[in-house]
Amino acid sequence: MELGIRSPVHATLFHHFSNSLLFPARLTLLNTTSSSFMATHLHVSSEEFDPSPSLAIGQHDLLIVGPGILGRLVAHNWRQEYSGCQVFGQTATTNHHRELTEIGINPSLKWTKASLKFPYVIFCAPPYQSSDYLGDLRLAASCWNGEGALLFTSSSAPYDCNDNGLCHEDSPVVPTGRSPRTDVLLKAEKIVLEFGGSVLRLSGLYKVDKGAHAYWLEKGIVESRPDHILNLIHYEDAASLSVAILKKQFRGRIFLGCDNHPLSRQEVMDLVYKSGKFSKKFEKFTGNNDCFLKCLFKHSNAGTTLVIVGTLRFSMISN
Numbered sequence: 581m582e583l584g585i586r587s588p589v590h591a592t593l594f595h596h597f598s599n600s601l602l603f604p605a606r607l608t609l610l611n612t613t614s615s616s617f618m619a620t621h622l623h624v625s626s627e628e629f630d631p632s633p634s635l636a637i638g639q640h641d642l643l644i645v646g647p648g649i650l651g652r653l654v655a656h657n658w659r660q661e662y663s664g665c666q667v668f669g670q671t672a673t674t675n676h677h678r679e680l681t682e683i684g685i686n687p688s689l690k691w692t693k694a695s696l697k698f699p700y701v702i703f704c705a706p707p708y709q710s711s712d713y714l715g716d717l718r719l720a721a722s723c724w725n726g727e728g729a730l731l732f733t734s735s736s737a738p739y740d741c742n743d744n745g746l747c748h749e750d751s752p753v754v755p756t757g758r759s760p761r762t763d764v765l766l767k768a769e770k771i772v773l774e775f776g777g778s779v780l781r782l783s784g785l786y787k788v789d790k791g792a793h794a795y796w797l798e799k800g801i802v803e804s805r806p807d808h809i810l811n812l813i814h815y816e817d818a819a820s821l822s823v824a825i826l827k828k829q830f831r832g833r834i835f836l837g838c839d840n841h842p843l844s845r846q847e848v849m850d851l852v853y854k855s856g857k858f859s860k861k862f863e864k865f866t867g868n869n870d871c872f873l874k875c876l877f878k879h880s881n882a883g884t885t886l887v888i889v890g891t892l893r894f895s896m897i898s899n
């Protein structure tokens with residue numbers, strides 16, 4: 581059962597949310613103490629590292645801008661695909677450099693400011709830590725050498741769907757000017773697409789201790805309607821999906837990543853309760869006429885959408 585949900589390559593990713601709550605130990609990255617590449621010759625330490633222009637970059641080396649939860653899982657998966665490759669991580673601060681080094685990621689604040697070019701670049705830093713997110717995106721894109729792939733992990737927020745209805749890769753996006761949040765994401769996406777990179781719009785990310793359910797559990801009583809539909813994606817699946825897209829070397833494409841198992845807020849919290857894994861008790865949703873904030877993602881079964889979303893869509897690009 582657990583194996584069945586660990587990889588979205590399997591044709592049945594349904595009930596993913598409930599399964600992962602039942603198997604909270606499925607996040608295995610932290611057990612990864614050995615690495616095919618440790619940064620011995622780079623003298624990486626918790627001090628800031630100055631990227632050397634003479635550093636040799638291999639054909640499968642990967643730069644991760646924003647090696648947080650998702651980025652580290654991507655690094656783990658990437659090294660499984662390409663043992664011996666180098667993985668570089670650019671962060672906003674040096675706070676996590678030591679732990680990144682320990683898991684085989686070469687950390688720096690400056691990879692994208694060096695003259696180095698990388699065959700694979702993934703940008704998975706959220707917007708909130710940067711005063712110039714678009715500038716960061718531009719720098720990251722310009723250090724891609726154009727050979728492998730460039731991928732930006734965006735959000736599903738730009739989709740202009742607010743009625744609990746269907747939403748797919750080609751659904752209309754929020755018009756410019758309506759929301760600063762979506763404006764920034766759409767501009768960021770445009771930069772990446774102009775460079776020939778691709779965009780992965782992710783629905784809400786979760787793992788056992790992080791995500792909407794964890795937030796609601798913490799609050800206990802939530803002033804939102806219980807019947808709002810969510811379609812989330814587990815961090816591990818988002819990482820697998822990102823790696824699959826990188827490997828396929830897509831150019832200029834927009835993908836939607838969600839696990840194709842829509843649940844209402846209430847259903848999510850019912851599963852949390854049934855899992856027996858959480859000591860806190862969620863009380864209730866109290867909203868009844870607040871609007872549907874963001875609907876979404878029931879995957880269109882029409883077969884016309886381009887890729888992704890769990891099940892069959894995912895296997896299309898992972899084969």
Ligand SMILES: NC(=O)c1ccc[n+]([C@@H]2O[C@H](COP(=O)([O-])OP(=O)(O)OC[C@H]3O[C@@H](n4cnc5c(N)ncnc54)[C@H](OP(=O)(O)O)[C@@H]3O)[C@@H](O)[C@H]2O)c1
Pocket residue numbers: 645646647648649650651670671672673674675676703704705706707709710713716733734735736782783784785786
């Ligand atoms: N969370 C969600 O529900 C959700 C939904 C849709 C899409 N996404 C997207 O999914 C991606 C991954 O999210 P996550 O939860 O894995 O993020 P996360 O764990 O919060 O990642 C934070 C990492 O990004 C680094 N960082 C932040 N701003 C940076 C910048 N401007 N330049 C370089 N590094 C920067 C941080 O550096 P430090 O180590 O110095 O702190 C840290 O390593 C993001 O692109 C996010 O926007 C998230």
